[in-house]
Amino acid sequence: MRDGDRWAGKCLICNGWLSFDQRDGVGVNVEHIRPRSAGGDNDLGNLALTHPACNAEKGRHWDQRRARRRAAGDYAALLRRLQERRLARWRDPDAPAGAGDATAPAPLPPAARRTAS
Numbered sequence: 001m002r003d004g005d006r007w008a009g010k011c012l013i014c015n016g017w018l019s020f021d022q023r024d025g026v027g028v029n030v031e032h033i034r035p036r037s038a039g040g041d042n043d044l045g046n047l048a049l050t051h052p053a054c055n056a057e058k059g060r061h062w063d064q065r066r067a068r069r070r071a072a073g074d075y076a077a078l079l080r081r082l083q084e085r086r087l088a089r090w091r092d093p094d095a096p097a098g099a100g101d102a103t104a105p106a107p108l109p110p111a112a113r114r115t116a117s
C-alpha cells in the first residue's frame with residue numbers, strides 16, 4: 001500500500017505491520033530467507049521485507065552456522081515456512097502500485113540494501 005512516500009506492508013517474519021519511508025528505507029530491512037552464507041541468492045523470491053529487529057533476531061538465533069547445525073531440521077522447516085509465506089504474497093514487481101500488499105521488495109530502498117543481511 002503506497003501513501004505518498006510511505007510504504008506499508010507486512011513483516012515476513014512476525015506478520016506485523018511495516019511502515020517505512022521509501023526515500024530512505026528507514027524502518028525496514030531486506031531479509032534473505034536463505035542467508036547468503038547458506039547459499040541463498042539475491043533472487044526476488046529469496047528476499048522479503050522485515051522489521052530490522054525481526055531480521056536481527058533471525059540472524060542471531062537461526063542463521064549462524066553453529067545454530068544451523070544444532071537445529072538443522074527446525075532450521076529447514078523455518079526456511080520452508082518463510083518461503084511459502086513469501087510465495088503466497090508474491091506480487092509482480094511491475095504491477096501498478098496498490099495492486100497488492102507491498103511485500104514484494106521492488107524497488108529496494110537504498111538504505112535497506114545497505115543493511116540487508
Ligand SMILES: [Zn+2]
Nearest residue numbers: 011014051054
Ligand atoms: Zn517483524
